[in-house]
Structure formats: C-alpha cells, structure tokens
Amino acid sequence: MRSSFLQVLAALLAAAPAMQALGQSSLGGQGYVDLSVKGAAPKHLGAGILYGVPNDAAYTPDKAPVLPSDLFNGAGINVVRAGGAQIKAYPGFVSSLEGYKGRFNSTLQNYRYARAHGAQFVLLPHDLWGADSFNAAAKVYPCDNGNCDLYGKFLDQLISDLKSNDMLFGMHIDIWNEPDIQGFWPRSQDQWIQQYNYAYRKYRAALGPQVLLQGPTTSSQPNSGNVWWQKFGANIKANPDVQPDIYSFHQLQGRKAANCGNDPVVSVQGLEDVKKAHGLPDRPVQINEYAGSDEQTPAYSAWFLERFERSGAWGQRANWGMWHGLHNDMAKLVGGADQGAFYKLGDWHVYHYYTQVQRGVVARAGATGSNCYDLYATQEPDSGLIHILAGTRGQTGAYPVVVSSLGSVAAFKGKTSLRVLVNEIPYNGGGRVDGPVTVSHADVAVVDDKLTVNLDMKLDSAYTIDISVPPAAAAR
Numbered sequence: 001m002r003s004s005f006l007q008v009l010a011a012l013l014a015a016a017p018a019m020q021a022l023g024q025s026s027l028g029g030q031g032y033v034d035l036s037v038k039g040a041a042p043k044h045l046g047a048g049i050l051y052g053v054p055n056d057a058a059y060t061p062d063k064a065p066v067l068p069s070d071l072f073n074g075a076g077i078n079v080v081r082a083g084g085a086q087i088k089a090y091p092g093f094v095s096s097l098e099g100y101k102g103r104f105n106s107t108l109q110n111y112r113y114a115r116a117h118g119a120q121f122v123l124l125p126h127d128l129w130g131a132d133s134f135n136a137a138a139k140v141y142p143c144d145n146g147n148c149d150l151y152g153k154f155l156d157q158l159i160s161d162l163k164s165n166d167m168l169f170g171m172h173i174d175i176w177n178e179p180d181i182q183g184f185w186p187r188s189q190d191q192w193i194q195q196y197n198y199a200y201r202k203y204r205a206a207l208g209p210q211v212l213l214q215g216p217t218t219s220s221q222p223n224s225g226n227v228w229w230q231k232f233g234a235n236i237k238a239n240p241d242v243q244p245d246i247y248s249f250h251q252l253q254g255r256k257a258a259n260c261g262n263d264p265v266v267s268v269q270g271l272e273d274v275k276k277a278h279g280l281p282d283r284p285v286q287i288n289e290y291a292g293s294d295e296q297t298p299a300y301s302a303w304f305l306e307r308f309e310r311s312g313a314w315g316q317r318a319n320w321g322m323w324h325g326l327h328n329d330m331a332k333l334v335g336g337a338d339q340g341a342f343y344k345l346g347d348w349h350v351y352h353y354y355t356q357v358q359r360g361v362v363a364r365a366g367a368t369g370s371n372c373y374d375l376y377a378t379q380e381p382d383s384g385l386i387h388i389l390a391g392t393r394g395q396t397g398a399y400p401v402v403v404s405s406l407g408s409v410a411a412f413k414g415k416t417s418l419r420v421l422v423n424e425i426p427y428n429g430g431g432r433v434d435g436p437v438t439v440s441h442a443d444v445a446v447v448d449d450k451l452t453v454n455l456d457m458k459l460d461s462a463y464t465i466d467i468s469v470p471p472a473a474a475a476r
Helices: 004-015 017-021 069-074 097-116 125-129 149-164 189-210 227-238 264-278 298-311 323-327 346-357 471-475
Strands: 030-038 048-050 079-082 120-123 171-174 212-218 246-251 285-290 314-317 361-368 373-380 385-392 397-404 417-425 437-445 450-457 462-468
Touching: 030 373, 030 385, 048 285, 069 346, 079 097, 079 314, 097 120, 097 125, 097 149, 125 149, 149 189, 189 212, 189 227, 212 227, 212 285, 227 264, 246 264, 264 285, 264 298, 285 298, 298 314, 298 346, 298 373, 298 385, 298 462, 346 385, 346 417, 346 462, 385 397, 385 450, 417 450, 437 450, 450 462
Parallel strands: 030 397, 048 079, 048 314, 079 120, 120 171, 171 212, 212 246, 246 285, 285 314
Antiparallel strands: 030 361, 361 373, 373 385, 385 462, 397 450, 417 437, 417 462
C-alpha cells in the first residue's frame, strides 16, 4: 500500500496498453523438474493478501458486500494484513477517538473473517493512527519533538481493544508501515527508531510473546548499501530486547525492474548480508507487500509464488485499490464487488492451483538461462500425480520443461508414456476469467526416464502441467 500519488500513478500505468510491452522478451529459459528429489509438504508461502476483504466501515453509510467463503478459501489465503485504511468517514486516531473507532471496527471485522477462514492476521497500527497517506489530518506523528505521550495513549487504547475483543490469537503487529518514504513517515529515521523501540516494548510488555511483532517493513529491500536497514540493524544490535519476531519489507518495483529484478530471492540474500554485518539472529521473513500494479497478472503472480518458495520468505500480495476499492477485491484476485456479484480474475486461478491442486510434497524444480523464468512443482507419491506451475517475468515464446527421474515415482515405473495436461491461465486484460484454458491433453513419450513439455508462453499468462498415468495403463 503506497502513497496516494504513487497509487494514482500505478493505476494509470496499469491501464496503459504500452505497459504490457515492458520487459517482454524471450531469454531462452528452460525448466526442469527432478522427481527423485523430494521436499516437505507445501506451505503456500506466498498466499497472503493486503486488505481486500469487505467490511461495513469501509462502505459507510452502506453495508459491505459479503465475500463468499469459496472465493477466499479457494485461493488458499493464509494471511490478511489490514488496519482500516482510506475510510473517509473515519480518519483515524489523530482526528478523533471516533475516527479511530471506525477504523478499528473495520480491522475487527477483517480479523474475524480471516480467523474464521483459518488465516493469520497482520495488524497495521499506522492506518489506525491515520497515517495512510490520504489523510490530511495526519500532521502529528508518534514521538514528535521527542514526546511519545500521545503515541502512548494510542497504544494503550489499541492494546485494550485487542484484549477486550479477543484478538490476540493468530495476530501479528506490523509496528509501522514503510517508514522510509514520506507518504507514511515524513519524519527522520531517528524519530522512527524512537517510536519503534517505544511501541515494541509496550506491545511486548502488555501482550507477551504470543503476538508476533514485525519490522522494519521498509518499501526498499535490505542489502549492505541500504542506509535504513544498516541503521535498523545497528539499533537492534544495541537494543536486543526489540529484536523483531519477523523481519519484514516490501517488493514493489514493478515489471520494468532491470535484469529480472524485484526478486524475493535476491532480497532475502540481501537480508542475510545485513544480519551478518550486525550479528543479528535468524528470524522468519515476511515480504508483506509484493507485486507492483503492473505485475498483478497470472504470469507474474506465478513467478512470485515460485520465488517465495525458493527464498523461504512468506508473502502478502500488494493492493493498489483506493477508498472502498481497497477493501473488496482480495488484492485483485476477484472483481464484481460493486456490481453485486463477485467473479474470479485470472490471478485467482493461479492461487487456487498453487494452494489447492499442488498437493503432496514439493519436488525439486527450477529454470536455467534466466531468473525471469521459474517453476514450482509438487508430487503426490501414492497416486503418481505431478503438478507444475510455470510463470515468468515478461517472457514469451518457447519454454521447454524437462521432467526427469520419472522411475522414482512408483506409479510411473516401466511406463513408456504418460498423460500430460497443459492449461493456460489467461490474464484477459484484467477481466473475468472463469477457468483455465486447455492447451493440450495427450500422452507424451518417456525417453531415458524423462519427458519434455514444450510450453509456448503468452505474455501475462501462467501455465500448469499435470502429469499422470494414462487411463488405459492405470486400468491394467
């Protein structure tokens, strides 16, 4: 979630047809899957969202539409991150207690929906404060002039409300969002560190270790040259009692990022460099906003999910909506909220395949030639079903995928051919997509214990490959 100017700019760029050409190329990637190398059960690391769940406060004075459970569960959403942002009727704590209560009610409704559907919740106190970059009333910030008294009253109110509404289970608190950009923190980094330490200690003293605390949640990525991260690392080293339970940052550069950039794998390695420089301990990592507005297409979504699985970081999909549009589209996985009937977008089908179809255990998979290509594969050892998700960053054309060590799957031993189903998940210009489109469904020869699937990638489309024993062979 970015500043108002950046959100408007992002919307304009996403609407421009010329944007589809950015980064389009054919870098000659080749995919591989090695079925002899098995991992653990899938964790669905990238299946979180920022906002996108309707709530009544966001629709004031009207009632919000109800998001059908099958859409939320069908996409396998496991984390919701929210805090009542961009609600005109309720500008937040810095305007009035009433302004805070409206945003808190929005947050409470989102929390209850998330928990009822088995998802964790990440709370955004900066939005409850009123610092959502749209709010003209947010001229006062925590610990201004070295005085944290007003911030302390805000935190006391919030902590009391969390306790009284039984909101501690499955709760994370993101101490302050994107403090390295003016839209959310028009103060110095020193003042931000003061408020971070102050808030961390109050939360931990009042809520204990059950509620996980995240930080620093920068818009930029950690690396040895990032001044914000270096100073944050030095603060944690000097004050080990405020070590975050989860390291967090954002990944939002968009599809024009050079050299197949905007890559979670690279960013997690940059975090390792910061940790090493300051002697910081290992902690889970959340990239709790990922994908620029022009990267929210099936091809890019699949690529991001694959890179999260490779990096080991958890991810929450960014939301570029505004006002109540921020609260109703599952971070651009669905549409139709304001037309009275929700429908699925292409990206929803990517998340559905990733979280609902790709069962069993993770198989070794990836791509050579360029980081603009990747694969994520799972196998169901008992049935012999193989599920492969293929995505790219702006690539078109030939993308051969070689699946090897077929004989390591008991059901495939001795087979001279296997049934291969290839589906395309189209973007459709960001419009309604009722389901994947079948590209091919045929038997493919097994040669030297492997088979090859030749994908012909369309820009912005993701592809799935499902491999099984041919029906006739299975019947024998």
